[in-house]
Amino acid sequence: MKETSVQMLLVVTSLLSCTTNQVHLRVSPSSSQLFEDESVSLSCEEDDSSAGWTVKRNTKIDTRTQCGDGWGKSAGSSCNIKYILPLDSGVYWCESREGSTSSIINITVSGGSVILQSPVLPVMEGHDVTLHCQTKSPPSKLPADFYKDGSLIRTEPTGHMTIHHVTKSDEGLYKCHISSHGESPPSWISVTEKPTTTTTHPPTTDFTAPPPDATSLQLVFRLIYYLLVFCPFFTSTLLMVSLCRNRPTGNTLTSPASLHSHDLAHPDRAKTGQ
Numbered sequence: 195m196k197e198t199s200v201q202m203l204l205v206v207t208s209l210l211s212c213t214t215n216q217v218h219l220r221v222s223p224s225s226s227q228l229f230e231d232e233s234v235s236l237s238c239e240e241d242d243s244s245a246g247w248t249v250k251r252n253t254k255i256d257t258r259t260q261c262g263d264g265w266g267k268s269a270g271s272s273c274n275i276k277y278i279l280p281l282d283s284g285v286y287w288c289e290s291r292e293g294s295t296s297s298i299i300n301i302t303v304s305g306g307s308v309i310l311q312s313p314v315l316p317v318m319e320g321h322d323v324t325l326h327c328q329t330k331s332p333p334s335k336l337p338a339d340f341y342k343d344g345s346l347i348r349t350e351p352t353g354h355m356t357i358h359h360v361t362k363s364d365e366g367l368y369k370c371h372i373s374s375h376g377e378s379p380p381s382w383i384s385v386t387e388k389p390t391t392t393t394t395h396p397p398t399t400d401f402t403a404p405p406p407d408a409t410s411l412q413l414v415f416r417l418i419y420y421l422l423v424f425c426p427f428f429t430s431t432l433l434m435v436s437l438c439r440n441r442p443t444g445n446t447l448t449s450p451a452s453l454h455s456h457d458l459a460h461p462d463r464a465k466t467g468q
Contacts, residue, residue: 216240217247217288217296226381227302227309228278229330236261237272238288238296245290249273253284260289280305300382307331308378310370316384317360324356327370327378339371360385 222235238247248271249261256264261273265282275282280303288296299314311326327338327350338353339346343366348355353372357364362385369380 217245217290217294219249219286219288219296219299221286221299221301221314224314225309225311226300226314227304227311227379229309230279230303230305231277232303234275234278234301235272236266236275236286240271240288245292245294247271247288247290249286250289251282251284251286253282255281278303302379302381304379306376306378308370308372308376310368310378310381312368312381312383316386319361319385319388320359322356322358323360323364323383324354325368325370326354327372328353329372329375336372336375341369341371342366362387 217238217240220237220239222237223232228234236249238249240247248268249266250258251261251265252258259265260268262268266273266275271288283301283303285298285300287298297315301314307330309328309330311328313323317323325340327336327340329336335353337349337351338355339349340355341347365383365385367380367382369378371377
């Protein structure tokens, strides 16, 4: 059980290290095909310099070897190859001390006289991409035939072809041919799907009904208004009614019992009728 927990922890740590640090391998000159004896620079464009990124490769003669180990000259996170050879054809990538890796780049070194200059990185869907059919010496703009997956696409008189608004259907193996010079090696062109973005619309404001907070405040102010205006009026009304009910009137009738007591108190007035 303890060994399983340790293994799970190592797996999670590996996944986190792969997604935390972002790095891209940049190639100069920026082309997936190069002529023999060209000078090439490869560098890891890193977000975290403390990760210790190095350039590694796989070729027909070596596997997972890093720059400086029998090929190239290392300079920090960069690698320089002064004279590149066809044996240097292969896949290259950046790798950190923790094992995180960048996406791979395929580089083809040609000993011939024609190459197809194409992007080293995948092309975003919807973007334009231009392919150049190039001769080694001297560089010239000659008519070239362009092929995709072995089939002729078209012939361009200036030696370059632009594909507008690429889609996944444009993904494939491309090569070119210049008459009297020869044919380029094939290169795979990848197309990545455009990220989908969800459009967020601003909330519509209902002017007929105030928001909840405004409604609560309105009710409180209304209640205070009623208390200030109607309570004094109601209190004064009750007071006036109470005073009117307790006030004596001039037309009060005299009861027989009160008259009898009056006559006993004043007998002379009773006789004279006063």
